[in-house]
Amino acid sequence: MIGAPVFIDRISKAYGSQTAVSDVTLDIPAGEFLSILGPSGSGKTTLLTMIAGFESPSAGRLVIGGRDVTAVSPDRRNIGMVFQRYALFPHLTVAENIAFPLKMRGIGKDLRAERVKRALDLVQLPDYARRYPHELSGGQQQRVAVARAIVFEPPVLLMDEPLGALDKKLRESMQIEIKQLQQRLGATVIYVTHDQEEALTMSDRIAVMAKGKIAQLGSPADIYRNPQTAFVADFIGKMNFLRGEFLGETAGSQAIKLDENVVFHTPSAVSGYDGAARIGGRVRLALRPERLGLAARGAGGKNALPGRIETSVFAGSFDLHLVRADFGSHDILQVQTPADGMQAPFVKGTLVDVVAEQDGLRLFADVEA
Incomplete structure (x- = not known):
């Protein structure tokens, strides 16, 4: 699994007279873990949904792996996604849930089984293939959601508040697991959160958003130690x-x-x-x-x-x-x-x-x- 660079070029999104994202530019290298951090209403989720293709930008363009995907449908962007609500199919087993994106891509049964096994090993659930979602804890369900997102080896993973429903101790444990998994896979991760500690723990860089714009972009240490505005200083730590x-x-x-x-x-x-x-x-x-x-x-x-x-x-x-x-x-x-x-x-x-x-x-x- 090899990450792809993502270039967000002066993207904006307006809903009528309301601007949700305004002239955002981000150059994300292949294999980077970038967190988009901000309070509710800052535009971070709108930005992520435009990267995914679920929303069309009002202006600007999006390039993934050197390919302009601004007008490309979500299913043709080859992006993995993990949400706060895990969206697992309750009537399918863990293995069937993970295999679903492979099946949709026409991958043969034997290769599907091989990739599902590998994904379960990566998320440390090798013995859970035959269980159903209701038989799993919250943390286990989240691991299954991550396995489903990585099983087709996408070069870019988008994560939207994926740990928000977990308790504090489990959330902290999953932060480390996701970061270690990303480093092993080499995927490019764009991670949306409002949790400053989460962003500081997991990220290579953090983009702090406020009122639809990037207020500051930098490493966790730089953002924390050298905030450029009073808003960033107050929001981080x-x-x-x-x-x-x-x-x-x-x-x-x-x-x-x-x-x-x-x-x-x-x-x-x-x-x-x-x-x-x-x-x-x-x-x-x-x-x-x-x-x-x-x-x-x-x-x-x-x-x-x-x-x-x-x-x-x-x-x-x-x-x-x-x-x-x-x-x-x-x-x-x-x-x-x-x-x-x-x-x-x-x-x-x-x-x-x-x-x-x-x-x-x-x-x-x-x-x-």
Whole structure:
């Protein structure tokens, strides 16, 4: 099974006066696992259905494996698909469900049996051929759906929220299994999800969508560490935002006034903000909870943010502290610290300094709020 490149060239889709997808271009190399991530209504599923051929674009074109398939019917695109609702035929056995696309393609009985066996081995269900869908767990049904999608060896696999119906533990297990399977097969996978952790875990690259457009495209690490907009920063992972006034830039440092008594400095090289806004412009300072620490009030240094503990809770691998800022609009800051058992729990009302790691900061114009 060899993946094929997919080129989405300025594709748009409108329903009357409503635009669902607007001028999207994506160049997906053969064998890549690309996740299309976004909230409900962002256009991600509409984009996937156009790739599949179930919707026709209002503008643009789609090229798969060097072949323009914009006007080609879904059954002639040679694409495998897996949906959140597995769509297994209840009256057919597992083997018959998996063999169905082969039968529709006129593949002979002996070769069908051979390919079904191989597909069942790949999804680790070698002994389930004679069972019926109602005799399977949710995770097993999902594996059968994946086996049916790969049995005819398509160069491109489309997956639309395929793990959404599973519980958290099973979903996390299936994420790893699907990624490992994709790497063994070499198929190109385009995976639609609204689950940021899923996208971060599985993808080679992530395309974050908002209002029908690509807000940012990059590797999981780049998207997480270097969000280009406040929307991406807020959507990927947890993020604290503080509003302030841009005071200017000197010696590689940008100054943000959070209130009359608190001025915060962020290195220009890591802030993500070009500093072109006029002095006095409104900005948003973004801070990841896991890149923050706590110190006793007055011990955090000149760039510390004063606050007081609202509550501290044990969250397994980390302790989560909710800190009420003692400045500005008195926002609640989330601070994650390692749960090493060495630190005594903070009591509500304890005065603290919130200390930020300098390379964990981002700054955005407030117009993106």
